[in-house]
Amino acid sequence: MNDKAPQINLAKYADNSVITDFIVPGNCYLLSFWATWCGNCLIELKEEFIPSIANEFKDIPIFKFVPICIDSTESELEKFFKSTHGSKWHHLSQTTYLDTNRLANSKYAKSGIMPLNIVIGKDGVIKYIHSGKITAEEELSELRNAIISGL
Numbered sequence: 001m002n003d004k005a006p007q008i009n010l011a012k013y014a015d016n017s018v019i020t021d022f023i024v025p026g027n028c029y030l031l032s033f034w035a036t037w038c039g040n041c042l043i044e045l046k047e048e049f050i051p052s053i054a055n056e057f058k059d060i061p062i063f064k065f066v067p068i069c070i071d072s073t074e075s076e077l078e079k080f081f082k083s084t085h086g087s088k089w090h091h092l093s094q095t096t097y098l099d100t101n102r103l104a105n106s107k108y109a110k111s112g113i114m115p116l117n118i119v120i121g122k123d124g125v126i127k128y129i130h131s132g133k134i135t136a137e138e139e140l141s142e143l144r145n146a147i148i149s150g151l
Contacts, residue, residue, distance in 0.1 A: 008104035121150035
């Protein structure tokens, strides 16, 4: 918290484009690290939880919601989204990035607890770190306020 956010490189699932130096000053980010095997990750990424908070800021050009899958290759994630179970999270398919080697995750995660959510302010400083599921209204409100402070 309150440190400059480390730079990361990510591959976008939708088109497999690689973006180096992903964190751009002037943008506010919500990084949501998740895995297909992580029940708590999948719960908080249901549309009514974290995606609904991110959706509140969708019209603000400098806000970026970045779901980052840490356990799958492009083909594995494609199978997940096409499966009966995984299709419930198809709403993430156009915005998810891949961190299969966990290099980006390791720059932010010390505990290894999943899910992991990070808010980086437009000043490039980490405003919020939360390990574990975010579904309670109080936790969602805290996330919302962190995003507002980052903008």
